[in-house]
Amino acid sequence: NAGVMQNPRHLVRRRGQEARLRCSPMKGHSHVYWYRQLPEEGLKFMVYLQKENIIDESGMPKERFSAEFPKEGPSILRIQQVVRGDSAAYFCASSPPDSGVGQFFGPGTRLTVL
Amino acid sequence: ELKVEQNPLFLSMQEGKNYTIYCNYSTTSDRLYWYRQDPGKSLESLFVLLSNGAVKQEGRLMASLDTKARLSTLHITAAVHDLSATYFCAAGDSGTYKYIFGTGTRLKVLA
Numbered sequence: 311n312a313g314v315m316q317n318p319r320h321l322v323r324r325r326g327q328e329a330r331l332r333c334s335p336m337k338g339h340s341h342v343y344w345y346r347q348l349p350e351e352g353l354k355f356m357v358y359l360q361k362e363n364i365i366d367e368s369g370m371p372k373e374r375f376s377a378e379f380p381k382e383g384p385s386i387l388r389i390q391q392v393v394r395g396d397s398a399a400y401f402c403a404s405s406p407p408d409s410g411v412g413q414f415f416g417p418g419t420r421l422t423v424l
Numbered sequence: 425e426l427k428v429e430q431n432p433l434f435l436s437m438q439e440g441k442n443y444t445i446y447c448n449y450s451t452t453s454d455r456l457y458w459y460r461q462d463p464g465k466s467l468e469s470l471f472v473l474l475s476n477g478a479v480k481q482e483g484r485l486m487a488s489l490d491t492k493a494r495l496s497t498l499h500i501t502a503a504v505h506d507l508s509a510t511y512f513c514a515a516g517d518s519g520t521y522k523y524i525f526g527t528g529t530r531l532k533v534l535a
Contacts, residue, residue: 341521352512353467353525366522401466405521410474412457413523415467 312336314404314416315384322422329389329396331419335404342385343403343413344377353401359385392423426451426517430526438534440502445529447496447513455516456489456496457523460509467512471498503533 315334323329335342340360345353355369359379370377374392379385389396399420403413427450437443447456455474459467471480473489473496480487484507486499496513510530514523 343523345525352527353514355522355524358521366520403467410455410472412455412469412472414469415459417466 314339314402314414316402316416316419318419319417320420320422322424323392324424325393326391329392329421329423331387331389331400331402331421332384333387333402333404333416334384335402336414339404339406339414341405341407342379343405344385344387345401345403347399347401347418349398356387389421392421394423397421397423426453426515426524428513428515428524428526430511430513430529432529433527434530434532436532436534437500437503439504442502443500445498445500445511445513445531447498447515447526449494449496449515449524451494452518453491453494453515454518457514457516458487458496458498459512459514461512461528462509470511500531503531505533505535507531508533 314336317332342359344356347353357370357377358366362381374390376388399418401418402416405413429448431446457472458470460470461467471487476491478489484501489496510528512525512528514525
């Protein structure tokens with residue numbers, strides 16, 4: 311059973327470009343979470359999704375950021391018109407419906423905005 | 425709003441010594457998790473604590489949960505260099521599937 315997969319692992323964008331981050335959850339996991347981690351800091355919750363539904367996006371900036379988890383394919387975190395402050399590691403985690411087992415994290419995507 | 429605090433933020437300790445990392449959370453939570461993160465790497469799940477009085481041990485690490493005090497501890501016994509990493513606790517927001525992370529404790533074990 312493959313773990314949580316994220317790609318790309320590293321992404322470099324210039325200011326004003328779009329960044330698209332992908333996450334494939336573990337098999338059998340219907341819950342996907344996105345977190346942002348700045349250097350030397352903890353993880354900040356961004357959004358929680360189930361298939362075709364955004365359940366909680368209270369941690370997402372109101373502008374430029376969006377997320378989806380379509381019926382088919384990976385979850386996507388999209389950042390439009392990136393700025394230098396968006397540079398961070400973005401982690402995806404997945405969990406099964408049973409919250410008792412916790413989350414499993416992907417390797418992360420390290421976004422650098424030039 | 426659920427808030428999670430860890431202390432200490434930084435911990436430098438000698439090999440062979442014991443120490444405890446504390447994780448306090450502000451409102452009722454029905455689940456508590458501990459993770460380890462090595463520099464530049466992802467998070468590795470260490471413990472899942474789901475009930476008051478739960479205690480779990482793996483090697484030199486032992487985690488416990490006191491829901492009445494809203495406190496979880498991660499105890500390190502006879503530290504070794506390989507335990508050097510950042511340790512995070514996360515509390516589940518009751519009634520939701522949301523997880524709130526603490527700020528992390530950066531542990532450095534000196535030979």
